[in-house]
Amino acid sequence: MQIFEIREAIAEAASAAVLPAGVGELTCTGYLPDSIYEPHFFVGEYDQEYDRTYGGVDRVEFTCRVLVGRADDLSAQKILDSLLSRHGAASLKTAIEAARGVPGAMALGGLAHDLRVMRVQAYRWYEHAGTKYVGAELVIEVIGDGA
Template sequence: MDVGAIRKALADVVRDEIPSLNCFGYVPDDVPEPCFYSGEVEIDFDKTFGRGMDEIAVTCRLLVSRADDRSGQEALDKYLAGSGPDSIKQAIETGRGAPGQSALGGLADDLHVQRVQAYRQYLVGDRTYYGAEIVVRIIGRG
C-alpha cells in the first residue's frame, strides 16, 4: 500500500465531509485551526500467509483553538462524536466506499476508525491547542 497516498486520502475524505476543517495529509509546520492531519504510521506486514495483507495504523490529530477552556473543549467534543455532521469518525468512514468497493478510492481494501486517544493540550511551536488523536486501521494488499 502507498502510505503517502493513504495519508493524503484520509485528509481528503475529512475535508470533503467537514469543509470547516483545515486538513492535511502530512504534519504541518503551522496549524490553522481547527485542523485535522495524518500523523504517525505503524505498519504490520504479512497479516496473512506469504506477502498477503498488510495492516496500517495511521494516528491522525485533531487540534482546535484554546481560546478558553470551555469553548475549546466543546469544539473538540463535537468533532469526536460517533455520528453527526461534524463527526470525524463518520467522515473518515465515508472513505470505505459502497459495499464491494475498495476503500480510499482503491488504495486499500477496508478501513475502520479504531479509537480516540490522548485527549489533551498539544504544544505546536509556541501555541497550545486542545486536541485528540484518532487511530485509523487500514488493511490492504502488501
C-alpha cells in the same frame, strides 16, 4: 499500499466534516505540518504490520491528531467533542469511514481494502510549533495489498 497516498486520502475524507456555523472550516493535511490553521486535522505517525496474511495483506495503524484553538477553553472543547462524536455533521469518524465506499468496493478510492476509525485517545492540551491547543488523537486502521 502507497503510504503517502493513503495519508492524503484520509485527510481528504476528514475534510468532509462540517463544523457548526461560526466556527470556521476544518483544515486537513495528510502529513505532520510545520504550522497549522486551526481547527486542524492531520495524519501523523503510523505503525505498519507487513504480510498480515499469506497473500501479503498489510495492516497500518495511523495516529491522527485534531487540534482546536483555545481562545476559550470551554468552547474549544465543545468543538473538539463534536469532531470526536460517533455521528453528526462534524463527526470525523463518520466523514472518514464514508471513504470505505459501498460494500464490496475498495476503500479510499481504491487505495486500500478497508479502513475503520478504531478509537480516540490522548484527549489533552498539545503544543505544536510553540502554540498550545486542545486536541485528541484518532487511531485509524487501514488494511490493503502490500504489493
